[in-house]
Every structure is written in structure tokens, then in C-alpha cells.
Amino acid sequence: MVLVKDVVKSFGEVRAVNGISFEVAKGTCFGLLGPNGAGKSTAISMIVGTLKPDSGSVTIAGHVLSGDTDPARQKIGYVPQELALFEDLSSLQNLGFFGSLYNMSKPEIARKSAEVLAIVGLSDRATEPVKNFSGGMKRRLNIAIALVQGPELLVLDEPTVGVDPQSRNAIFDVLEKLKAQGMTLIYTSHYMEEVERMCDHILIVDHGKAIISGTLEQLLDTLDSRFRIRFEFLDEDTAVKAEAALNAKTLGKVFRKDSAVEVLPSKNAQAIVDSISYLQGANVMFEDMRVERGSLEEVFLASTGRSLRD
Amino acid sequence: MINHVWAVANKDLRLFFADKKAMIISFLVPIIIASFFSFVMVGNGGGGKQASKIPILAVNEDDDPLTATLIQKLGKSDMISVETVTREAATTAVKEGKSGVAVIFPKGFSAKAKSAIFAGDPATLEELYDPTKGTDKQVAQGALMQTLMQEISKEAMTGDSAKANLERALSFETDPVRKRAWKGMMDSWSSLDKSGGMSGGTGGGMRTPFEIKGQSMTAAKDDNADVNAGKAHVFGGMAMQGLLFFAINAAIGMLRDRKTGVWSRMKAAPVSSMALVLGNGLSTAIIAFIIFCGVMAFGVLALGIRVYGSWLGLGLVAICSSIMTAGYGLLIASLGKTEEQARGYSMIATLMMLMLGGAWFPTFLMPPFMQTISKIMPVRWSIDGVDAMVFRGAGLTSAVTPMVVTLGFAAGFSAIAIARMRKQ
Ligand SMILES: Nc1ncnc2c1ncn2[C@@H]1O[C@H](COP(=O)(O)OP(=O)(O)OP(=O)(O)O)[C@@H](O)[C@H]1O
Ligand SMILES: [Mg+2]
Numbered sequence: 001m002v003l004v005k006d007v008v009k010s011f012g013e014v015r016a017v018n019g020i021s022f023e024v025a026k027g028t029c030f031g032l033l034g035p036n037g038a039g040k041s042t043a044i045s046m047i048v049g050t051l052k053p054d055s056g057s058v059t060i061a062g063h064v065l066s067g068d069t070d071p072a073r074q075k076i077g078y079v080p081q082e083l084a085l086f087e088d089l090s091s092l093q094n095l096g097f098f099g100s101l102y103n104m105s106k107p108e109i110a111r112k113s114a115e116v117l118a119i120v121g122l123s124d125r126a127t128e129p130v131k132n133f134s135g136g137m138k139r140r141l142n143i144a145i146a147l148v149q150g151p152e153l154l155v156l157d158e159p160t161v162g163v164d165p166q167s168r169n170a171i172f173d174v175l176e177k178l179k180a181q182g183m184t185l186i187y188t189s190h191y192m193e194e195v196e197r198m199c200d201h202i203l204i205v206d207h208g209k210a211i212i213s214g215t216l217e218q219l220l221d222t223l224d225s226r227f228r229i230r231f232e233f234l235d236e237d238t239a240v241k242a243e244a245a246l247n248a249k250t251l252g253k254v255f256r257k258d259s260a261v262e263v264l265p266s267k268n269a270q271a272i273v274d275s276i277s278y279l280q281g282a283n284v285m286f287e288d289m290r291v292e293r294g295s296l297e298e299v300f301l302a303s304t305g306r307s308l309r310d
Numbered sequence: 311m312i313n314h315v316w317a318v319a320n321k322d323l324r325l326f327f328a329d330k331k332a333m334i335i336s337f338l339v340p341i342i343i344a345s346f347f348s349f350v351m352v353g354n355g356g357g358g359k360q361a362s363k364i365p366i367l368a369v370n371e372d373d374d375p376l377t378a379t380l381i382q383k384l385g386k387s388d389m390i391s392v393e394t395v396t397r398e399a400a401t402t403a404v405k406e407g408k409s410g411v412a413v414i415f416p417k418g419f420s421a422k423a424k425s426a427i428f429a430g431d432p433a434t435l436e437e438l439y440d441p442t443k444g445t446d447k448q449v450a451q452g453a454l455m456q457t458l459m460q461e462i463s464k465e466a467m468t469g470d471s472a473k474a475n476l477e478r479a480l481s482f483e484t485d486p487v488r489k490r491a492w493k494g495m496m497d498s499w500s501s502l503d504k505s506g507g508m509s510g511g512t513g514g515g516m517r518t519p520f521e522i523k524g525q526s527m528t529a530a531k532d533d534n535a536d537v538n539a540g541k542a543h544v545f546g547g548m549a550m551q552g553l554l555f556f557a558i559n560a561a562i563g564m565l566r567d568r569k570t571g572v573w574s575r576m577k578a579a580p581v582s583s584m585a586l587v588l589g590n591g592l593s594t595a596i597i598a599f600i601i602f603c604g605v606m607a608f609g610v611l612a613l614g615i616r617v618y619g620s621w622l623g624l625g626l627v628a629i630c631s632s633i634m635t636a637g638y639g640l641l642i643a644s645l646g647k648t649e650e651q652a653r654g655y656s657m658i659a660t661l662m663m664l665m666l667g668g669a670w671f672p673t674f675l676m677p678p679f680m681q682t683i684s685k686i687m688p689v690r691w692s693i694d695g696v697d698a699m700v701f702r703g704a705g706l707t708s709a710v711t712p713m714v715v716t717l718g719f720a721a722g723f724s725a726i727a728i729a730r731m732r733k734q
Contacts, residue, residue: 050574073580084575086321088328093321100317101579129328149579 001026001153001184002047007056009042016042018208019056024153024201029175029185031199033192033296035306039208040188041081044157047186048078060153074102077151079143081158081188087131091122091141094130095148102149109148116144120174136167143174154178155186160194172197192296204300211303219299224252224266228298229275232288233259245282251275253302264302314581318589319596322563326597332559336597337604340552344605347548348541348613363391366450367400367412374420376465381415383461387453404438404527405702407694410446410674412438413454419520423462427519437524441539442697443674451522462519527702538616539701545609546696547669550689552605553598553635554660560594561642561656565649587731590643591636591724598632606696619699623709627695630716634688637723644730663687688719 002024009017017039024030032040045051047058049065057064063072085094092113099109117123120140130138143159156175160168175198179185189195195202196216203213212219220226233239236259243256251274252266265271272291279286301307326333368381385392395403400412414436422433435454439447567573576586606628609615617624642659646652664670666680667689673681684690695712698704 045574048578050577068577068582069580071580073578076578078575078578080571080575080578082571084570084572086325086572088325089321093324097317097321098576098579101314101576101581103313103580 001061002030002186003057003059004043004047005057005059007043007046007053007058009039009046009051009054015208017046017053020203020205020208020210021056022201022203022210022213024184024186026152026184027179027182028200029179029187029198031195031202032186032188032205033190033195033202033300034188034205034211035190035300038190038205040190040205041157042208043205044078044081044155044186044188048076048155049073050078074149075152077146077149077154079146079154079156079159081161083138083142085130085138085141085145088129090127090129091117091144092126094141095145098145099148104149112148112150116147119147119177120144121170134167136163136170139163139167139171140174143171147178151183153184153186157188158190159187160189160191168194192300196296202296204296204303206300206304206306212299216296219296220294223294223298223302224264225271226294227265228292228294228301229263229265229272230290230292231261231263231275231279231286233261233284233286235259238284241282242279242284242286245278245284246275249274249278251278255301255305255307257307262301264298311582311585314585315589315592318576318586319592322560322590322593323596325563326593336552336556336559336601337608339555340548340601340605341608343551344541344545344548344609345613347544348609363389364411364446364449365391365393365409366446367403367409368392368394369397369400369412369414370394371397371417372415372419373417376420376424376462377415379465380420380458380461384453384457387457389449389453401438401527404440406704406708407440407442407674407697407702410440410443411450413450413522414438420462420465423458423519424465425519427463432518433520435520435522437522438527439524441526441701442543442672445675447524454522455518458520459518538614539697541609541613542615542700543672543693543697545606545613545615546693546700547664547689549602549605549696550631550667550669550692551664552601553631554638554664554689556598556601557594557635557639558642558653558656558660560590560597560636560639561646561652562649564590564639564643565646565652569649583731584728587640587728591640594639595629595632595636598635599628602628602632615700617700618703619701620704620706620709621699623704623706624696624699626706627692627699627709627712627716630713630720631688631692631695634692634716634720634723637720637727638688640727641723644727644734663689666690668693688716691715691719 004020004022006019006021007017008015008019020039020043022030032043034040042051046053047060049058049070060072061075065072086097089097095113095116096109099112104112113126114123117126120143122137122140122144125133125137130141133141139159143156146154146156160171163171172194175185175187185198187195187198199216201213201215202219204211204219212222231242233242239256239259239261242261243254246254246261246263250266251263251271253264255262255264263271263275276289297307368384370377370381381392381394384390395412397414400409400414403409404412416434416436419433419435422431426432435458437447437451439450573586577583606615606624610617642652642656646655666684667673667687668676668684669689673684673690676684691712695709695716698708698712702708
């Protein structure tokens with residue numbers, strides 16, 4: 001359905017996207033995961049055709065978008081990261097406006113508007129000005145607008161930013177329903193849980209580059225162990241000492257952030273016991289210790305040395 | 311394409327009318343300011359101090375050489391400069407507001423005036439004036455009085471004609487006491503002649519040898535014509551101010567759409583940038599036209615402004631000015647990088663345009679170089695067009711120049727805007 005080949009995009013000196021390639025199969029969900037400024041939105045803009053790549057190509061259903069009015073744009077639904085709504089207009093008026101940009105007739109717009117409002121659960125607020133909506137409702141309308149012309153591909157750029165957990169769940173329900181109906185999804189987020197839950201295939205990007213990609217299982221398999229150990233210390237000095245003590249032995253990868261140190265063990269069996277005894281041996285006291293299940297967070301940490309949410 | 315343009319324009323119109331407060335302000339600000347000035351300023355024609363010689367037109371229909379001399383002397387006055395034209399040209403020029411005052415010396419003027427200085431009916435000097443240029447009229451009359459009294463009395467009392475004039479005057483004189491006095495004067499004539507020091511005034515036995523029959527050159531013949539003209543001028547100016555201020559708002563709306571990603575969201579649809587831009591332009595023009603009509607309608611309905619000229623012409627001037635407003639809005643949007651920057655710069659540019667274009671302070675009260683500058687301000691042409699249609703009583707043809715010029719500005723602004731947007 002979507003083929004992205006070696007796309008590059010610079011803004012002045014900044015290489016926002018620096019050679020990313022991936023393919024999205026029809027009816028699947030593809031997740032683009034990366035920290036702030038990784039280049040996710042820039043990549044998305046090139047897929048939906050609002051930015052032209054400096055080099056490389058984007059093919060949608062075997063077709064490279066040519067120009068502003070390419071009819072193939074009808075097939076793409078785009079949910080931008082920032083709300084693109086007219087606050088003084090009602091949901092129906094917003095849908096009507098975007099519908100007419102997609103060359104829909106009045107009756108078509110009326111029919112599809114009712115349908116998509118029902119999907120996102122806003123049918124009862126159809127004629128109210130959008131400025132009265134909560135943040136979560138606006139997000140849902142932002143998605144409804146992307147659906148109005150009946151796209152085959154839905155591209156969502158962080159559709160859950162600033163949304164309460166309840167609305168977030170409502171959004172996931174909508175997306176899962178759409179996926180079940182055969183919609184192809186491209187989803188960006190810097191929340192790994194969202195991507196873990198939604199996506200069949202995941203690409204982790206950082207600094208405009210692809211770091212690693214695969215299914216969730218494949219990515220977790222790249223970890224030496226499926227858990228990590230997190231120690232909290234009284235202060236940073238203690239943490240620095242602990243980091244040195246742990247690094248002196250071959251436990252696995254050790255990262256420090258402020259007064260916390262995390263260990264991604266290379267072999268499971270003894271790691272927890274070993275690390276505690278190494279700390280004791282070095283006479284370093286820890287305040288707290290937790291063992292966490294391995295996730296995309298660890299994958300990102302392991303491959304970049306940084307935490308996703310820095 | 312057309313559908314997209316209309317979709318965008320329609321959306322903008324809905325947005326404009328949805329924000330009731332902002333919408334009402336768009337109408338109220340020009341109306342309040344214009345009403346204020348209508349009450350404060352009207353009647354004294356602006357009353358500004360004259361910065362330059364006032365140009366007046368003179369029409370000589372008299373074959374007496376004295377009349378030619380009078381006109382020539384008038385031109386030497388400190389206060390006015392004179393251009394001689396035909397009656398038709400003078401009438402048109404004053405009617406269209408190109409000149410503030412024209413004086414017409416009718417046939418037999420000088421002969422009658424020379425004798426009337428002593429006795430008999432005064433000669434009549436016709437004066438055509440533009441009621442918005444009260445100061446022009448006053449200054450011109452002062453200059454006329456001074457120069458004509460001086461020259462006519464000098465001529466009347468000089469050389470060969472003096473005696474004849476006096477004798478002719480004496481024949482009208484019935485009062486025996488005055489008759490004797492004149493006779494005495496006739497004997498000591500030549501000394502007076504040499505001194506040339508007779509200034510205007512009605513001392514001695516002399517009287518003002520002419521009277522000025524003024525005619526306000528609006529279509530209105532009623533007493534309120536001058537007041538109407540002042541109000542109409544002020545409302546025209548403030549309507550233009552309302553339009554340009556709205557253009558700034560429209561431009562800022564466009565910039566905000568760019569910044570917030572609304573623009574790029576719209577661009578994801580199969581729609582050309584040109585359609586989006588034209589849609590914005592169309593809505594700006596439509597709203598500008600509505601504001602214009604609202605402001606002028608208030609002037610007409612609440613303040614009794616009368617439209618003496620062509621309603622169609624007024625409507626067309628309004629439409630062209632609204633299109634110019636749309637072009638101006640696009641220009642601001644294309645030049646501004648951020649909202650704040652666009653607001654700052656465009657506010658300065660707009661205020662300059664309004665000031666130099668005569669929206670606040672009539673252009674004819676400005677020094678000549680500023681009057682020249684005003685011609686490069688689209689506002690100037692819009693206001694001229696409104697003036698012509700509303701109180702000068704001009705016909706549709708007089709609307710053509712303002713229409714063409716404002717449309718020219720609209721085209722220029724849009725061309726620059728589109729070129730700039732293409733580059734970005
Ligand atoms: N229009 C632009 N002009 C200049 N620089 C830009 C522009 N858009 C993005 N960038 C830069 O490109 C880089 C990638 O930005 P992008 O918005 O694609 O990141 P992102 O992964 O979507 O981040 P976030 O999670 O914060 O949305 C950043 O360094 C950003 O500053
Ligand atoms: Mg982003």
C-alpha cells in the first residue's frame with residue numbers, strides 16, 4: 001500500500017529526515033516511534049504529500065503523488081499532529097468544508113459526515129461550535145475529518161497528544177475498529193505503549209534516521225533479556241559510583257539518568273542477584289530497586305543509549 | 311477549482327459571521343469614528359491652515375482688457391494661483407473635486423464693476439466651489455476682494471476712463487450732497503492715480519463694485535449640501551479604514567492557518583494552493599464589501615447622507631475597493647513571517663496609507679508634494695470615487711478612473727503576493 005524509499009528532507013541546516021525507507025502492507029498498522037524532533041512529522045508530511053522529499057520517493061498504491069490536485073490524495077486520510085479545526089464552526093461545518101476540498105457532493109458529505117461522527121462518537125454534538133469541545137473531543141473530530149472522504153489509508157500523527165486516558169481509549173477503539181474493517185494505518189507516537197498496542201510493524205527513528213524496525217516480537221528479541229533492573233539512589237554522586245561499580249563487571253548495558261541507574265542485562269539468570277551484590281561490594285546503598293518487563297522503551301534505550309521520553 | 315475557491319470563501323464567511331464580537335467591531339469602529347468626525351468637523355470644511363497657494367480656476371468671458379488684467383493680478387497674489395480655463399472645464403473640475411474654486415468673470419463684468427464702484431448695481435462674479443473645501447473658498451474670496459477692489463478702483467479712477475466712469479456714475483447719483491462730493495473728487499484725480507495706494511475697502515464714497523454669487527458644486531441645491539459633503543467624505547474615509555483594517559485581520563487569519571498546520575492539512579486534500587489563496591481573497595473581498603455597505607448605509611440611514619450621483623457607480627467603486635482590500639490582505643499574508651510581525655508592519659503601512667490617502671485628513675489640505683504622494687495610495691482613489699458618487703453628484707463615467715486604478719492596485723498587490731507565496 002505504501003512504499004517509502006530513502007526519503008531525505010532538510011530544513012536549512014537541519015536534516016529532519018535523513019534517508020528512511022519502509023513498506024506498509026494493506027490492512028496493517030505501521031508504527032513510527034521516536035522521541036521529540038526525531039523527524040516523525042516530517043516523514044508523515046512527505047507521505048501525505050504536503051512536503052516534497054529532497055530525494056527519495058513515496059509511493060501510495062503504486063502511484064507517486066504528482067502535484068497538488070492528484071486524485072490519489074482522495075485515498076489518504078491525514079490526522080495532523082496539531083488540531084486542524086475551525087473552532088467557530090460546528091463539527092458538521094468542519095466536515096462539510098473538508099469534504100468539499102475532496103470534491104464531495106452535498107448529499108455525499110451529509111451521509112459521510114453522519115457516518116464518521118458516529119464512528120468517533122460525536123453524533124450528539126454535530127451542530128455545536130467546536131470551541132465548546134473538550135480536548136479529547138477535538139482530537140476525535142480531527143480523526144473524523146480525516147475519514148470523511150472515505151480513505152483507504154489513514155495517517156495519524158500523534159493523535160493522542162494531550163488527551164485524557166478515557167478519550168485515548170475511545171480513540172484506540174475507533175482505530176481498532178477501522179483496522180478490522182481493512183483500513184491501512186500509519187501511526188506515529190512517542191508513547192511506546194500506544195505503538196505496542198496498535199501496530200503490527202514498528203520503525204524506531206531518531207535524528208531523522210531509522211534505528212531499527214520489525215514486529216514488536218522481533219524488536220523485543222533484539223534485547224539480550226526481556227527485563228531491566230532499575231536502581232534509585234539518594235543522589236547523583238551515589239548513582240555515579242553505582243554506575244562505575246556495575247560497569248566494572250560484565251552484566252550488560254548500564255545507563256544512568258540523574259540519580260537512577262538502569263541495567264539491561266545480557267544474560268538473565270544471575271543478573272538481579274549479581275547486580276545487588278556488586279553494589280554491596282562497592283559499598284553503594286540504593287533506595288529502591290525495580291525490575292521492569294522489557295518493552296520498546298528498552299529497545300530504544302539499547303539502540304540509542306537514550307530514553308524515549310528525554 | 312471554482313468549487314474549492316468557493317468552499318474556502320464560504321468557510322471564511324461562516325467564520326466571520328460566527329465570531330459575532332469581532333464582526334460587530336469591524337462595522338462599529340469605522341461607524342463610530344466617522345460619526346464622531348461628522349459631528350465635530352463638518353461645516354468648517356476641515357479648517358486646516360493652508361500650507362500652500364490655493365489653486366483656483368478663472369473663466370474669462372469678458373472682452374474688456376481690464377478683466378484679463380484682473381485675472382493676471384489675481385495670479386500674483388500670495389494666497390492663490392490662477393489657471394484660466396473655459397466654463398465647462400471649470401464646472402467639471404470643481405464638480406469632480408479637482409479644483410476647490412472657480413471664478414467666472416461674465417461678459418461686461420469689468421465695465422459694470424468700474425462704474426459700480428461709485429454707484430449703481432454691482433457687477434456679478436460667479437463662483438463655483440467644492441463644499442468640502444471650505445478653506446479654499448474663503449481664501450479665494452479674500453484674494454478676490456483684495457485684488458479686485460484694488461485693480462478696479464485704480465482703473466476706474468485712472469486715465470481717460472476715469473472721467474467717463476465718474477460721469478457715468480454721477481448720472482446714477484440722485485443725492486445732491488453726494489453728487490457734489492464726487493465732483494470735487496474728479497478734480498484731484500491724477501494725484502491719487504500716481505500713488506496707486508488705494509487699497510480695497512469701502513471707505514470714502516466707494517462701494518464694493520461686484521458681488522460674488524457662489525454656487526456649491528454638488529448636485530444638491532439645498533442648504534445642507536455642504537454638511538452632506540463633509541459627512542460623506544468622512545464616511546468614505548472611514549469605510550476605507552474599516553476595509554484595510556479588515557484586510558489585516560484576514561491576513562493574520564491566513565498566517566495563523568499556516569502556523570497552526572491548518573494550511574498543510576488543507577493541502578493534503580487534492581486542492582491547489584491557488585484555489586486556497588483565491589478562496590481567502592474572495593471571502594476578504596466579500597466581507598470588505600459588506601463592511602463598506604454597512605458603514606455607508608449607517609451614514610445614509612442614520613446621518614442622512616444623500617447620494618446625489620450614481621448609485622451604480624458607488625456600488626462599483628465599493629466592489630473595486632473591496633477587491634483591492636483582498637489584494638492588500640494577500641500581500642500582507644505573503645510578506646509577513648509571523649502574526650506579530652505582520653500585524654506590526656501592516657499596521658504601520660495601513661496607517662500611512664490611510665493618512666496619505668486622505669481618509670483622515672482631506673488630501674486637498676495637504677502640501678502639494680503630499681498630494682502627489684497620495685496618488686500612489688489606493689485609498690485616495692477609492693475615496694475620490696466615493697466623493698464623486700455621493701456628494702459631487704457625478705455620473706457613472708466619473709467612477710471609471712477610481713475603479714480602474716483600485717483594480718490596478720488589486721492586481722499589483724495580488725501579483726506580488728502570489729509571486730512571494732510561490733517562492734516560499
Ligand atoms: N518547517 C520546519 N522548518 C524548520 N525546521 C523544521 C520544520 N519542521 C521540522 N523541523 C525540524 O525538523 C526536525 C524534525 O521535526 P519533526 O516535527 O519531524 O519531529 P517529530 O518527530 O514529529 O517531533 P514531535 O514528536 O515533537 O512531533 C526538528 O529538529 C525540527 O526542528
Ligand atoms: Mg511531530
